[in-house]
Amino acid sequence: QLPREGRDLPLLPRLRALGPGLAMSSATGTVTVQQPLNYRAGARVQPTDGGQLEEVFEPATGRVLCKVPCSGEKEVDLAVQSAKAAFKIWSQMSGMERCRVMLEAARIIREQRDEIATMETINNGKSIFEARVDIDISWQCLEYYAGLAGSLAGEHIQLPGGSFGYTRREPLGVCVGIGAWNYPFQIACWKSGPALACGNAMVFKPSPFTPISVVRLAEIFTEAGVPKGLFNVVQGGAATGQLLCQHPDVAKISFTGSVPTGMKIMEMAAKGIKPVTLELGGKSPLIIFSDADLENAVKGALMANFLTQGEVCCNGTRVFVERKILDTFTKEVVKRTQKIKIGDPLLEDTRMGALINRPHLNRVQGFIKQAKEQGAEVLCGGDLYVPDDPKLKNGYYMRPCVLGNCKDDMTCVKEEIFGPVMAILPFDTEEEVLERANATKFGLAGGVFTRDIQKAHRVVAALKAGMCFINNYNVSPVELPFGGYKFSGFGRENGRAAIEYYSQLKTVCVEMGDVESVF
Numbered sequence: 239q240l241p242r243e244g245r246d247l248p249l250l251p252r253l254r255a256l257g258p259g260l261a262m263s264s265a266t267g268t269v270t271v272q273q274p275l276n277y278r279a280g281a282r283v284q285p286t287d288g289g290q291l292e293e294v295f296e297p298a299t300g301r302v303l304c305k306v307p308c309s310g311e312k313e314v315d316l317a318v319q320s321a322k323a324a325f326k327i328w329s330q331m332s333g334m335e336r337c338r339v340m341l342e343a344a345r346i347i348r349e350q351r352d353e354i355a356t357m358e359t360i361n362n363g364k365s366i367f368e369a370r371v372d373i374d375i376s377w378q379c380l381e382y383y384a385g386l387a388g389s390l391a392g393e394h395i396q397l398p399g400g401s402f403g404y405t406r407r408e409p410l411g412v413c414v415g416i417g418a419w420n421y422p423f424q425i426a427c428w429k430s431g432p433a434l435a436c437g438n439a440m441v442f443k444p445s446p447f448t449p450i451s452v453v454r455l456a457e458i459f460t461e462a463g464v465p466k467g468l469f470n471v472v473q474g475g476a477a478t479g480q481l482l483c484q485h486p487d488v489a490k491i492s493f494t495g496s497v498p499t500g501m502k503i504m505e506m507a508a509k510g511i512k513p514v515t516l517e518l519g520g521k522s523p524l525i526i527f528s529d530a531d532l533e534n535a536v537k538g539a540l541m542a543n544f545l546t547q548g549e550v551c552c553n554g555t556r557v558f559v560e561r562k563i564l565d566t567f568t569k570e571v572v573k574r575t576q577k578i579k580i581g582d583p584l585l586e587d588t589r590m591g592a593l594i595n596r597p598h599l600n601r602v603q604g605f606i607k608q609a610k611e612q613g614a615e616v617l618c619g620g621d622l623y624v625p626d627d628p629k630l631k632n633g634y635y636m637r638p639c640v641l642g643n644c645k646d647d648m649t650c651v652k653e654e655i656f657g658p659v660m661a662i663l664p665f666d667t668e669e670e671v672l673e674r675a676n677a678t679k680f681g682l683a684g685g686v687f688t689r690d691i692q693k694a695h696r697v698v699a700a701l702k703a704g705m706c707f708i709n710n711y712n713v714s715p716v717e718l719p720f721g722g723y724k725f726s727g728f729g730r731e732n733g734r735a736a737i738e739y740y741s742q743l744k745t746v747c748v749e750m751g752d753v754e755s756v757f
């Protein structure tokens with residue numbers, strides 16, 4: 239374990255300290271994590287009151303990477319106090335000063351992209367190919383908000399008699415970020431980017447399944463020059479998350495996770511009148527019209543379903559296909575799905591790694607079993623996959639699955655599976671498909687493939703979803719706001735819109751004449 243602050247160590251020893259060879263040469267099945275994974279006041283620390291130990295797995299092998307103590311009340315309070323102290327300094331800096339520090343953080347992430355991606359792959363199980371993209375999106379996010387930091391401004395409003403008013407966009411204070419396990423590093427950047435740009439401090443709690451990479455982000459912020467304590471990490475599960483949400487000095491909660499947990503977060507936030515951002519689950523529709531470019535539509539359907547082993551909130555898992563092209567489209571989708579290379583996620587040519595853990599893999603398998611019982615036809619995949627490499631035999635792999643003969647009332651069509659399972663549903667008319675696409679409690683995303691430009695815009699305008707794609711799916715430029723309708727949550731991440739959710743507006747009314755009193 240490293241008692242010293244991360245920033246005092248040169249790069250290579252720091253990477254090695256995470257485990258033998260967690261550098262570019264890391265191989266699946268070789269890493270163990272020894273350093274503390276809490277981060278407070280600019281350094282890795284052991285929690286003062288770390289209770290229950292959570293085992294953290296390497297999904298590719300089923301090995302235990304480390305055991306992480308869950309933070310209790312005292313540690314949570316120390317992290318919040320550390321953030322509070324740093325907030326006093328950071329919130330007084332100009333936007334341009336914050337911009338420079340954040341740009342430096344983005345630069346370091348970019349420079350260390352491969353090492354961070356390796357760490358993410360080892361802990362999450364997604365392919366290294368995808369993890370690198372996640373890290374690219376992460377530094378781009380910090381770069382984007384660094385750029386906005388210097389331009390945050392209020393407005394001046396002229397009033398009668400020379401009086402005037404103006405508005406100031408002010409930070410909220412200590413923001414809490416709570417993350418899911420599918421995009422651990424990226425989620426932390428999507429939250430800390432706008433939060434820090436607006437002048438806030440943050441305490442972040444990653445999922446107990448993926449506690450590792452976000453601590454590296456904390457170190458990078460410190461190296462880049464943020465005040466010590468501006469970005470802290472506490473580890474733990476629901477109990478630690480509750481302590482954070484209920485802490486009286488926390489001004490805002492930004493949550494990414496499931497709908498049931500989102501409801502609990504909102505209840506806790508309501509008791510403290512704290513603003514919340516909720517990035518929740520989905521069961522999004524992808525509509526393929528018969529005039530679509532078939533090649534692009536097929537590629538789009540795979541992008542909409544199989545990134546990160548299907549563990550993606552905005553996945554277009556209900557693929558509505560115009561009946562005229564149902565057979566051609568389905569045949570092609572099945573053919574390409576069967577070709578997806580599954581296996582060791584650190585190998586360059588792997589395109590699907592391992593699911594997050596054994597219980598989740600079993601849950602996904604349960605959905606497939608139920609789909610069959612309800613009359614769906616497994617057109618390909620859905621079974622467990624055991625790689626030839628003996629070190630991977632206890633990993634959490636399955637073959638990506640395409641379901642045919644699906645009906646709207648089947649569980650596999652109604653519920654978020656959060657695994658590599660695509661449901662294909664035929665449709666006949668635009669009106670019908672829109673009705674069916676919107677018949678869900680969720681509203682995170684949606685997509686349409688067509689060559690008819692008017693139809694494309696008409697359809698996305700009618701979709702009740704926060705993030706819509708025309709002729710593509712699951713691309714995520716950081717400039718575009720991302721977030722849900724209905725049970726998929728509210729608030730936005732990315733884009734200028736996120737600034738609204740990490741700042742508050744103060745209005746100042748200035749009298750230039752005498753007071754005209756009514757008394």
Ligand SMILES: NC(=O)c1ccc[n+]([C@@H]2O[C@H](COP(=O)([O-])OP(=O)(O)OC[C@H]3O[C@@H](n4cnc5c(N)ncnc54)[C@H](O)[C@@H]3O)[C@@H](O)[C@H]2O)c1
Pocket residue numbers: 416417418419420421443444445446474475476477478479480483494495496497498499500502503516517518519520550551552654656682722726
């Ligand atoms: N909309 C988005 O941007 C987005 C992105 C990624 C994942 N998700 C959703 O996340 C879900 C999968 O993630 P998950 O399984 O980690 O979700 P989850 O709700 O189980 O956990 C999310 C986080 O909340 C914490 N938590 C759990 N109970 C809590 C409580 N009572 N109080 C405070 N914190 C608590 C967990 O420890 C974890 O850090 C899926 O539904 C997926 O769609 C949404």
Ligand SMILES: C[N+](C)(C)CCCC=O
Pocket residue numbers: 420421545549550551552712713714
């Ligand atoms: C980067 N993606 C693919 C748009 C995923 C965003 C986060 C959702 O789980």
